[in-house]
Amino acid sequence: MTARDPVLVDAHEPQPAPRRRRSLSTASARSLSSKRxxxxxxxxxxxxxxxxxxxxxxxxxxxxxxxxxxxxxxxxxxxxxxxxxxxxxxxxxxxxxxxxxxxxxxxxxxxxxxxxxxxxxxxxxxxxxxxxxxxxxxxxxxxxxKIDWEIPRKLLHSSIGFFTVYLYVSEGNVKNVVLVLWTALAVIVPADFLRLRYPRFERIYERCLGFLMRESEKKTSNGVIWYILGVNFALTVYPLDVATVAILILSWADTAASTFGRLLGSKTSRLPARMPVLRLPLAPRKSVAGFIAASITGALIAAGFWTWIAPFRSASTDVSWWWDGGVRASSSLLGSLGIDGPGLGGAGGWVGLCAISLMAGLVSGVAEALDLGSLDDNLTLPIIAGGCILGFFKLLGLFSS
Incomplete structure (x- = not known):
């Protein structure tokens, strides 16, 4: 009996063999998993x-x-x-x-x-x-x-300037030009209304003229409407030479600002929200490159027009500045001063031309960069540019007289 007790006790104790078998099974499982x-x-x-x-x-x-x-x-x-x-x-x-x-x-x-x-x-x-x-x-x-150069639109925009120069040199009748523009406007405005009101007409309209429109204009009024209104205002209110220069600034200075702004705008800073000194509101989306391009183009337009283009016109009574005589002062001012004659008040030659060119360049850059809310620059640019040039002529004629 005593000899069996260890055997009985060993039978109830955990056997080492199963532990080895479990460890072997675990090792084999690991080896198998590692071989996968x-x-x-x-x-x-x-x-x-x-x-x-x-x-x-x-x-x-x-x-x-x-x-x-x-x-x-x-x-x-x-x-x-x-x-x-x-x-x-x-x-x-x-x-x-x-x-x-x-x-x-x-x-x-x-x-x-x-x-x-x-x-x-x-x-x-x-x-x-x-x-x-x-x-x-x-x-x-x-x-x-992703620059969109708007080449068809810019070509049309710039061609108006060449057509304006031709009409001025050939001494075309201003009243006829204004009448033609009003007639065109009477056709464009109803067409634009139908385009915004009826989708079927909109598809036909954009299929024919969509290449001349910006994406922003496809849901709003066409910029051509504001262009014609600005040109007609200048031709109706301002002297012919001042109105011509204002239209050239709209046609060429605005195109130069848009082109050089796209080309070099990423390399220059944006315009400030307010213009220094005058505190005029400017469009921050526009660049310094576009402002400089518009200013240089406006100065060249003024210098070239009153130096080479204005002398081609035979009628000298509608020219505001001559190289030899300077600024033409108003008849009321000359009468109060007791001056008879053609009414040339001085500031001619290089001094007057440089002053007019600098002023026209600054006005072109500022007018093109102004942020006037929802007003289109095709309307505001010729009105502001022409008004500032005419006012400068009056002040220059007053002081030179």
């Missing part, structure tokens, strides 16, 4: 999402976490992607999409190289959005790549 082919690493490529589909990000997170738990996703990649998603939520989606169009080009590759390139692009995007100066520079690069 590794599961492919899945990476997800983030694309810019609109605010309406933000919920997709949360679903993507859950899928990533599930795959990580199953061993089908590398945890390091998941952490990096999770960090990307958290950062993207803090960014403005509109700004990210704008930057993506110019700097980041994501592809749906699954290799680590593609993921690393996506990460580097994402880092560049975050830096561009977080730094205002870098964001402005990047947006300007995107704008430069």
């Amino acid at each position: 082919s590794p599961s492919p690493i899945i990476t997800f490529t983030a694309a810019p999402l609109s605010p309406d589909v933000k919920g997709v990000k949360n679903i993507t997170r859950k899928v990533i976490k599930t795959l990580e738990g199953l061993g089908h996703l590398d945890s390091s990649d998941m952490d990096e992607q999770e960090e990307d998603y958290e950062t993207d939520e803090k960014l403005d989606l509109s700004e990210v999409e704008a930057v993506l169009n110019g700097t980041a080009h994501f592809t749906s590759g699954s290799s680590p190289e593609n993921f690393k390139s996506r990460r580097s692009n994402g880092t560049a995007i975050k830096a561009a959005v977080s730094s205002p100066s870098d964001a402005v520079g990047t947006s300007r690069e995107v704008e430069q790549k």
Whole structure:
């Protein structure tokens, strides 16, 4: 009996053999699992999402976490992607999409190289959005790549100036020109009303004349209407030479500002909200390059017109400034001073021409850059430019007399 007790006791004790078998089974299982082919690493490529589909990000997170738990996703990649998603939520989606169009080009590759390139692009995007100066520079690069030169529109816009010069030199009747413009306006205004009211007519209209319109004009009134109103106002109210210069400024200075603003605007700063000294409201969307281009073009228009174009017209009574005599003063002023004759009040030659050119250039740049709310610059530019030039002539004639 005593000899059996150890045996009975040993029978109830845990046997070492099963433990070895369990350890062997565990080791064999590990060796078998190690021999299996590794599961492919899945990476997800983030694309810019609109605010309406933000919920997709949360679903993507859950899928990533599930795959990580199953061993089908590398945890390091998941952490990096999770960090990307958290950062993207803090960014403005509109700004990210704008930057993506110019700097980041994501592809749906699954290799680590593609993921690393996506990460580097994402880092560049975050830096561009977080730094205002870098964001402005990047947006300007995107704008430069997508420049719409509006060549048909600018050609039509500039051709009006050459037609105006021809009518002035050939001594065309101003009343006939104004009548033709009013007749054209009587046709354009009803057509524009029908375009904005009836979609079928709008499709026909834009199919024929849409290449001359800006995208902003397709839902509002046509800029040609304001162009004709500004030209008719100048021809009706101002002297013929002043009105001609105002129309040339509208035709050529405005075109130069738009062209050089698109070409060099990204390399110069934007205009301030207020003009120094005078505190006039300026359009911050316009650039210093466009302002300089409009000013130089306006100065050249004034100098060229009163030096070479005005002498071609035989009638000298409707010219406000002559090279030899200077500014033509008003008849009432000359009568009060007891002066008879052609009414030339001085400030001729290079001094008068330089003064007129500088003034016309400054007026052209400021009038083109003014921000007058909903008023179209095709209407305000000839009115402001012509009024300022006429007022300068009167002051110059007063002081020179």
